[in-house]
Amino acid sequence: MGLGIKTKIKRKLAGPFVNDEYVEIQELTALRAAPKGALLPAPAVGAKLSLAFVVPFFVRGSGGHTTIANLVRALERRGHTCSIWIDDPGRRLKQGPARAADDFRDWFGPFAAGVTYGFEGFAGADVVLATGWQTLTRALTLPAAGRAYLVQDHEPEFFGTSVQRAYAEDSYRHDVYAITAGRWLADTMGELYGLPATSFDLGIDGERYQPDPSIARRTDVVVAYARSSTPRRGVPVALAALGELHRRRPRTEAWLFGHGGPPGVDFPYRNLGVVPEAQLPAYYAEATVGLVLSMTNYSLVAQEMLSCGLPCVELDAPSVVKAFGRDGPVDFAPLDPIAIADVLERLLTDADLRAARARGGAALRGQRTWDHAAEQVEQGLVAAIAHTQRGGG
Numbered sequence: 204m205g206l207g208i209k210t211k212i213k214r215k216l217a218g219p220f221v222n223d224e225y226v227e228i229q230e231l232t233a234l235r236a237a238p239k240g241a242l243l244p245a246p247a248v249g250a251k252l253s254l255a256f257v258v259p260f261f262v263r264g265s266g267g268h269t270t271i272a273n274l275v276r277a278l279e280r281r282g283h284t285c286s287i288w289i290d291d292p293g294r295r296l297k298q299g300p301a302r303a304a305d306d307f308r309d310w311f312g313p314f315a316a317g318v319t320y321g322f323e324g325f326a327g328a329d330v331v332l333a334t335g336w337q338t339l340t341r342a343l344t345l346p347a348a349g350r351a352y353l354v355q356d357h358e359p360e361f362f363g364t365s366v367q368r369a370y371a372e373d374s375y376r377h378d379v380y381a382i383t384a385g386r387w388l389a390d391t392m393g394e395l396y397g398l399p400a401t402s403f404d405l406g407i408d409g410e411r412y413q414p415d416p417s418i419a420r421r422t423d424v425v426v427a428y429a430r431s432s433t434p435r436r437g438v439p440v441a442l443a444a445l446g447e448l449h450r451r452r453p454r455t456e457a458w459l460f461g462h463g464g465p466p467g468v469d470f471p472y473r474n475l476g477v478v479p480e481a482q483l484p485a486y487y488a489e490a491t492v493g494l495v496l497s498m499t500n501y502s503l504v505a506q507e508m509l510s511c512g513l514p515c516v517e518l519d520a521p522s523v524v525k526a527f528g529r530d531g532p533v534d535f536a537p538l539d540p541i542a543i544a545d546v547l548e549r550l551l552t553d554a555d556l557r558a559a560r561a562r563g564g565a566a567l568r569g570q571r572t573w574d575h576a577a578e579q580v581e582q583g584l585v586a587a588i589a590h591t592q593r594g595g596g
Contacts, residue, residue, distance in 0.1 A: 256278025
């Protein structure tokens with residue numbers, strides 16, 4: 204019987220199943236041993252740049268890839284030529300190379316940039332940008348005049364003690380110039396890893412996220428970002444705060460979005476599920492107060508709520524405070540359900556304060572455009588070329 208079991212195990216391992224993480228680590232290990240990509244001559248000062256974005260595995264609605272696409276569009280408007288290269292060492296994109304490239308265009312476009320799965324035909328770029336911890340080793344092997352690391356969050360904090368955490372930390376130890384979403388991340392790159400960095404402000408699609416006078420705003424609705432699949436969103440604490448708010452104000456409605464399944468709470472709620480981006484402004488236009496908690500880098504959700512005239516409660520965390528300022532339009536609360544309920548209740552009962560926050564949101568919408576973000580990123584690209592030409596990365 205024992206021999207039979209061993210035979211079955213061997214047959215299973217020899218079959219079509221291959222562990223994605225095993226494949227990923229194998230390829231990343233091979234890339235670490237590969238020679239560094241050729242250093243190409245620096246472009247002329249002020250020249251329009253060719254930019255190659257190396258992107259990791261994605262799903263429909265991936266926030267990081269949405270930001271990359273927004274930056275690509277804005278950089279193209281500034282005259283730069285962009286290309287997108289899908290790096291998928293774990294072979295997680297099961298639909299195959301052609302379909303994966305088409306999906307990226309369909310889900311995150313439109314843009315002029317070409318999208319390629321893999322790196323066959325890659326001939327070089329003025330700047331190669333790694334965009335996630337999985338892509339840094341690949342970016343180091345590609346020919347470029349400059350290399351940059353587009354850092355949207357401190358990715359080691361996505362994981363417990365694990366191989367992924369160790370590799371994510373290591374990705375910041377290769378002296379590649381960092382271009383970060385927000386000042387907090389730039390400071391983190393410098394303080395923890397000694398990386399030079401330039402920051403940019405996440406942009407707002409002002410044409411989509413704006414007040415809608417055709418929708419009557421309610422006075423008794425809290426809409427909360429409850430994407431429980433993302434632990435850094437602090438959803439258990441947000442739900443506990445809404446439960447406390449219901450105890451105090453039973454008629455106040457809680458609307459949840461970001462997750463399709465039931466939240467498992469004992470207070471009434473409306474689950475909006477995973478809402479298409481085009482539908483979010485209507486909910487933001489109708490609700491009274493928004494709630495989103497950012498335990499690592501700040502979320503786009505808060506400023507998009509504010510841009511629609513919806514006051515927002517966010518976590519009193521360094522990344523969020525540096526993004527909006529203590530005197531800005533965001534209302535802060537610590538990671539405590541009672542304290543969050545207190546801030547929500549204050550906003551629900553103070554119409555003048557809500558109006559002031561709406562005015563602050565309108566000002567933010569005018570300041571934080573993707574074109575402004577691209578201008579900031581452009582400065583980082585120039586610095587990245589200079590850093591690479593000096594021997595960095």
